[in-house]
Amino acid sequence: MPRTKTFDEDQVLQAAMMLFWRNGYEATSIGALEREMKLVRTSIYNAYGDKRNLFRQALARYFEIELSQFSDAIEQAETARDALRGVFKEVIRLHFSPSHPGGCLMVLSLLESEQHDAETRRSLQSVVSHLKEAITTRLERGVEEGELPADCPCAIIGGQATAIVNGMIVIAKADISREELEALIDASVSMLLPE
Amino acid sequence: MPRTKTFDEDQVLQAAMMLFWRNGYEATSIGALEREMKLVRTSIYNAYGDKRNLFRQALARYFEIELSQFSDAIEQAETARDALRGVFKEVIRLHFSPSHPGGCLMVLSLLESEQHDAETRRSLQSVVSHLKEAITTRLERGVEEGELPADCPCAIIGGQATAIVNGMIVIAKADISREELEALIDASVSMLLPE
Numbered sequence: 001m002p003r004t005k006t007f008d009e010d011q012v013l014q015a016a017m018m019l020f021w022r023n024g025y026e027a028t029s030i031g032a033l034e035r036e037m038k039l040v041r042t043s044i045y046n047a048y049g050d051k052r053n054l055f056r057q058a059l060a061r062y063f064e065i066e067l068s069q070f071s072d073a074i075e076q077a078e079t080a081r082d083a084l085r086g087v088f089k090e091v092i093r094l095h096f097s098p099s100h101p102g103g104c105l106m107v108l109s110l111l112e113s114e115q116h117d118a119e120t121r122r123s124l125q126s127v128v129s130h131l132k133e134a135i136t137t138r139l140e141r142g143v144e145e146g147e148l149p150a151d152c153p154c155a156i157i158g159g160q161a162t163a164i165v166n167g168m169i170v171i172a173k174a175d176i177s178r179e180e181l182e183a184l185i186d187a188s189v190s191m192l193l194p195e
Numbered sequence: 196m197p198r199t200k201t202f203d204e205d206q207v208l209q210a211a212m213m214l215f216w217r218n219g220y221e222a223t224s225i226g227a228l229e230r231e232m233k234l235v236r237t238s239i240y241n242a243y244g245d246k247r248n249l250f251r252q253a254l255a256r257y258f259e260i261e262l263s264q265f266s267d268a269i270e271q272a273e274t275a276r277d278a279l280r281g282v283f284k285e286v287i288r289l290h291f292s293p294s295h296p297g298g299c300l301m302v303l304s305l306l307e308s309e310q311h312d313a314e315t316r317r318s319l320q321s322v323v324s325h326l327k328e329a330i331t332t333r334l335e336r337g338v339e340e341g342e343l344p345a346d347c348p349c350a351i352i353g354g355q356a357t358a359i360v361n362g363m364i365v366i367a368k369a370d371i372s373r374e375e376l377e378a379l380i381d382a383s384v385s386m387l388l389p390e
Contacts, residue, residue, distance in 0.1 A: 024307050026222035101309070108306040110368045111298055112219050128369035156382045160359070163379060167362025173305045174323035184358060187351045191386055 009047075012037045016048075017058040017065075022101035024108055025055055025115045056120060062105045066094060067127060070165075074134045080142025081193050084161060087135060088185040091165055095172040103173045107166060132162040148193065157192050164188050204242075207232045211243075212253040212260075217296035219303055220250055220310045251315060257300045261289060262322060265360075269329045275337025276388050279356060282330060283380040286360055290367040298368045302361060327357040343388065352387050359383050 015036040019028050030041050030051060037044060048054040073086035095102050109116060110124050136158030142148040168181060210231040214223050225236050225246060232239060243249040268281035290297050304311060305319050331353030337343040363376060 023309050024219060024221065026219065027307070027310050103306055103308075107365050110365060111303040111306045112222070113298075113368055114218050114296070115222050125369045128366055128371070153382070156378070159375065159379050160382055160386065163359050163362035163366055163383075164355070165362065166365035167358035167360065170302050170305060170361035170365065171323055171358055173308055174320045176323070180354065183351070184354050187348070187355055188358075191355065 007039065007043075012039060012047075013057060013061050014065075016054055017061050017105070018101065020055060020058050021062070021103075021105040021108070024112055026112070052117065052120075055116075059105065059109065059120065059123070063123075063127065066104075067106060069093070070131060071134055074138050077138070080139050080147055081189060083138045083142075084135065084193060085185060085189050087131075087161065087165060088168065088188060091168040091172065092178060092181055092185075095169065096178060104169045107169045128162065128166070131165065132158045135161050152193075160192060161188075202234060202238075207234060207242075208252060208256050209260075211249055212256050212300070213296065215250060215253050216257070216298075216300040216303070219307055221307070247312065247315075250311075254300065254304065254315065254318070258318075258322065261299075262301060264288070265326060266329055269333050272333070275334050275342050276384060278333045278337075279330070279388060280380060280384050282326075282356065282360060283363065283383060286363040286367065287373060287376055287380075290364065291373060299364045302364045323357065323361070326360065327353045330356050347388075355387060356383075 015038070016033055019032060019036045023032070028051075030044070033044060033051075033054070034041055039047075044054065048057055070087055070090045073090050074083045077083035077086045091104075094100060094104060106124060106127055109120070110128075113121050113124070116124070136155050139148060139152060139154035139157055143150060143152050143154065148154075164184075168184065172181060210233070211228055214227060214231045218227070223246075225239070228239060228246075228249070229236055234242075239249065243252055265282055265285045268285050269278045272278035272281045286299075289295060289299060301319060301322055304315070305323075308316050308319070311319070331350050334343060334347060334349035334352055338345060338347050338349065343349075359379075363379065367376060
């Protein structure tokens with residue numbers, strides 16, 4: 001007879017994701033996971049494998065639930081300029097949402113890369129290169145549509161915007177105010193895409 | 196009779212600093228510290244207090260040995276433009292030095308802020324605000340000296356440069372190449388201080 005899971009998988013994986021995001025990988029103990037996931041460790045191991053496997057699934061959920069909103073902000077914006085502003089604003093949403101611990105699980109995990117295996121490191125790295133590509137592609141569309149000048153250095157601006165997004169996450173963790181981050185967004189959009 | 200330390204304090208604290216920088220705070224065990232510092236735990240505790248106290252001293256050493264070079268790059272540059280380029284280049288030195296584990300202990304610790312106490316968090320935050328002030332002050336001197344135009348928005352550029360420095364550290368951990376980071380520096384100096 002197949003094992004029936006008697007818990008809400010979304011809710012349980014969400015709890016693990018939030019704990020890793022708050023504390024980091026090694027600082028998250030199995031005991032703390034049991035408490036937050038409201039499961040005993042044998043149930044956690046049966047459902048998710050070991051801690052490393054659970055982390056991989058929590059990170060996949062983070063990409064799907066949180067970081068996908070960065071791609072959405074880029075793709076759904078009507079103009080390249082709005083796409084750039086939108087991706088910066090996602091940092092503010094991510095950091096300041098009352099239910100979030102602040103910062104970003106992806107950036108934390110990149111900095112904690114020694115705590116992770118090669119597979120996880122590769123998936124973290126690919127998020128950064130995908131962000132750069134998504135911004136660059138959207139800017140190139142802005143050139144094609146005549147919104148941006150033909151000589152707009154899209155790939156360079158894509159790289160700069162990616163650095164600024166990640167830098168905003170770090171300085172947000174240094175308790176820079178929301179107002180200061182919003183001013184940084186305005187200045188960065190004007191600087192990267194001068195009118 | 197005063198206790199005589201029979202080890203090279205600089206060397207021992209350096210070993211602790213490198214271990215925290217590589218692994219993060221919680222992921223650094225006392226056993227690993229014993230091996231790297233080549234001291235038994237009672238000697239570590241006698242000389243540095245508990246792990247939290249040892250970390251504080253390792254972080255102070257990091258500020259003094261590594262991050263001071265960011266301030267030096269700003270203060271010793273002959274022009275504001277060179278100061279900006281110099282502070283960005285410090286990220287490359289920090290990340291790629293063969294003896295370094297990559298990334299930055301300060302950024303790692305900011306992201307791992309839940310693992311630290313309020314005093315450590317404050318000292319990490321103040322590093323970020325001091326970097327911004329140091330860049331801003333140097334740009335203001337550039338305005339006074341006629342290098343930069345009178346309407347140069349020094350504080351805004353100081354904030355943007357601080358975001359880019361921290362963002363460069365994150366993307367360096369995502370395995371962006373040295374060449375790509377150097378291109379990012381060129382583009383960022385030209386963008387922040389157009390000629």
